[in-house]
Amino acid sequence: MDTFTTIQRLAAERLDIPMDTLLRARTFGEAGIDSLATLDLITALEGRFGIAIAPEDLDGVHSLSDLAAVVDRLVTRASHACEEALA
Amino acid sequence: MGVAATVIAKAYGAVDMAVAAATPFAQKRFHQGWRACQALSGMRDTPSGPYFARALLASRWRCALLLRYALRLTRPQLRTFLEDRVTYEGAAYAQHVFNGTRPVILAAPHYGPAPIGFVAAAHRMSGRRTLNLFYDTQHLAPQIALLFERGGIDATTLLDGLPGVLAASRALSRNEFLVMMPDAFDDITQTLALPFYGRMLRVAPGTAFFALRTSAWIVPVMATPARQLGVHVTIGRPIDPLRFAGLEEPQAIFLLSRALFTTFEREIRRAPEHWYNWETFPRVSTCVAPPGRLDDDAPLRLLRDKCEASPYLLQDVPELEILVR
Numbered sequence A: 001m002d003t004f005t006t007i008q009r010l011a012a013e014r015l016d017i018p019m020d021t022l023l024r025a026r027t028f029g030e031a032g033i034d035s036l037a038t039l040d041l042i043t044a045l046e047g048r049f050g051i052a053i054a055p056e057d058l059d060g061v062h063s064l065s066d067l068a069a070v071v072d073r074l075v076t077r078a079s080h081a082c083e084e085a086l087a
Numbered sequence B: 001m002g003v004a005a006t007v008i009a010k011a012y013g014a015v016d017m018a019v020a021a022a023t024p025f026a027q028k029r030f031h032q033g034w035r036a037c038q039a040l041s042g043m044r045d046t047p048s049g050p051y052f053a054r055a056l057l058a059s060r061w062r063c064a065l066l067l068r069y070a071l072r073l074t075r076p077q078l079r080t081f082l083e084d085r086v087t088y089e090g091a092a093y094a095q096h097v098f099n100g101t102r103p104v105i106l107a108a109p110h111y112g113p114a115p116i117g118f119v120a121a122a123h124r125m126s127g128r129r130t131l132n133l134f135y136d137t138q139h140l141a142p143q144i145a146l147l148f149e150r151g152g153i154d155a156t157t158l159l160d161g162l163p164g165v166l167a168a169s170r171a172l173s174r175n176e177f178l179v180m181m182p183d184a185f186d187d188i189t190q191t192l193a194l195p196f197y198g199r200m201l202r203v204a205p206g207t208a209f210f211a212l213r214t215s216a217w218i219v220p221v222m223a224t225p226a227r228q229l230g231v232h233v234t235i236g237r238p239i240d241p242l243r244f245a246g247l248e249e250p251q252a253i254f255l256l257s258r259a260l261f262t263t264f265e266r267e268i269r270r271a272p273e274h275w276y277n278w279e280t281f282p283r284v285s286t287c288v289a290p291p292g293r294l295d296d297d298a299p300l301r302l303l304r305d306k307c308e309a310s311p312y313l314l315q316d317v318p319e320l321e322i323l324v325r
Helices: A003-015 A019-024 A035-049 A062-087 B003-025 B034-038 B049-073 B075-084 B090-101 B113-123 B139-150 B163-171 B204-215 B249-268 B299-311 B311-316 B317-324
Strands: B085-088 B103-107 B130-134 B154-158 B177-180 B191-198 B201-202 B219-228 B229-236 B285-286
Touching: A003 A019, A003 A035, A003 A062, A019 B085, A019 B229, A035 A062, A035 B163, A035 B204, A062 B219, B003 B049, B034 B049, B049 B113, B049 B139, B049 B219, B075 B085, B075 B113, B075 B139, B085 B113, B090 B113, B090 B219, B090 B229, B103 B204, B113 B139, B113 B219, B113 B229, B130 B139, B130 B163, B139 B154, B154 B163, B163 B177, B177 B204, B201 B249, B204 B219, B204 B249, B219 B249, B299 B311, B299 B317, B311 B317
Parallel strands: B085 B229, B103 B177, B103 B219, B130 B154, B130 B177
Antiparallel strands: B191 B201, B201 B285, B219 B229
């Protein structure tokens, strides 16, 4: 399952939003997700992917797909750091 | 205070008095008070009339003068200003909160010279001097940042939107102070409606949400201009979110926000001319039904239902029990 789908499922489960609404929505606003609900989602994502999301990482994030891109970037960065530490 | 600062203070004080006296003659198109009164016309329980229009415009001028004056002061002068020209009310209530270890949200409406109020409140805090603020980064922040820096306060300006919300949440998790102005109505998607000035006002739930999630105390802080370029700061009784911890989150958010806005309303009723949102108020609030006949016991039944649904209400106002018995 890719990151975007994982985030959609997590959002549907945590925020009680129908999956088809999330599939259609292009922004958080269209999906009915306000900034406080996004905060819940971010906390859940940090736990799920084992990453720490900083406020600066969220600059320009307006949708679930933007958030998925941020998570992907942070996961890649974390795995690189892990490989470097092991090497 | 130094000689130069005293001269400047006297000059500003003179302008302050002259402006306050001359405002009835300001042209209508410049008259914010007149516009606010027009917006409020026909509403029950809100201030209105020529006296209020004049007082409102005078308040805007006085607050602007105060801020300009405070921005001209050097660090030692600002400290002297905070000690000599600022009077405090209710600071003792919040002292244990300021001295404690839990995070604190300083909450204020858009009212009076608010930035000076925050600097003054921070001046009263001992030890902890890190404030996090949501401020318009484009226009106001450089000036406000300068004021805080001269006040000896380590102020962090938070970004707007999602990064700001996350930064605020993290700051409270580190037991820092957060400044919030929950009566901002420009960009609100999710709101809750609260009784305020006889109407239902739509407000952002952010302050209550943060307080509940991080167990942060909410301390209402309100500043009003005083005579001769002084400031009167009212520090309200701290609101503990743990009182509502046993309730479901939406209900707790409502009750906590209600408690905060009750404090705001009480203070705003003392001097309504200092509130900046009178023009917006009719648009962001809705009328509630007028009271019924005296022999109609529907309001009492409604009150009894509310008391049963919210036991805290009876704890706060024991007299209610006599009414609804």
